[in-house]
Amino acid sequence: MEDRKFRNAMGSFATGVTVITTEVDGNIHGMTANAFMSQSLIPKLVAISLKEDAHMLKKIKQSGQFCINVLSEDQQDLSKVFAGQVKIDSEIQFDYLDGKPVIPDALAQVACHVKSEYIEGDHTLFIGEVTDVNLEDGEPLIFSKGKYRTLEKLENPVAAVN
Template identity: 65%
Template sequence: MDDRQFRDAMGKFATGVTVVTTKVDGNVHGMTANAFMSVSLNPKLVVVSIAEKAQMLEKIKQSGTFSVNILAADQQELSMVFAGQVKNHKEVVFEHLNGVPVLPNSLAQISCEVSASHVEGDHTLIIGKVIDIRVEDSEPLIYSSGKYRLLAEESK
């Protein structure tokens, strides 16, 4: 199999969309990620997978904290901004959850301390111990096969 076939196959798995943020020297840094999952309930742990070449990896290592912002359906532009797909955009406003920058109106804001990291292939898995969480009730932003999607209403 070649790289394109592997990427296409992995893209068939529909995911939510997150923006991972951190703060270093007073500056907020963020990146869009869909490689995110919960790991453990006790203790409460999550994991994000970050490419070795991503600038965000070093920023999280420097700060020792990060947040995962699970995006709502109306936050597609934010996903594109933090993926580097939108160059001319309005300034992004942040709130803080337990001292870590978060995106307002996200479905969930999860503030974490780095618990461990593991290099696997060309990515590092960052394990975060959840220190605070805030949840909203809205529809999620979904990504599948290279496109943003919305959940369909349940048919009865």
């Protein structure tokens, strides 16, 4: 099967947009990623997947920690900056969660230390043990079929049935 056909099929799955951050020798590094998932509740584990040639791969291996920042619908520009699609003149400000750098106002900030890693195909899967979480109000930034999207707001939402 052709690579493009496979990529298009995988791109049909709508995902949230995250920025993965870490800090090495006092320098903060980040990259936009949508290969993230919750792995386990007990213990609290998450998984991220990074391509073998990604600059962040080496940084996470060096630091042994990372944060997942789930972006809000208002943070599309940040997604583009950390994806290397847009350059900005100003310095990006970070907050800290459990001593790890996070994106201010992200919908969710998940601090982790690397529990294990697995090389599969051309990616490394990092399993992170969650050390802290912070939540904010707002709506998520969505990515599907190569485009940013937002959730449609319903005028008359139907109440959940128990």
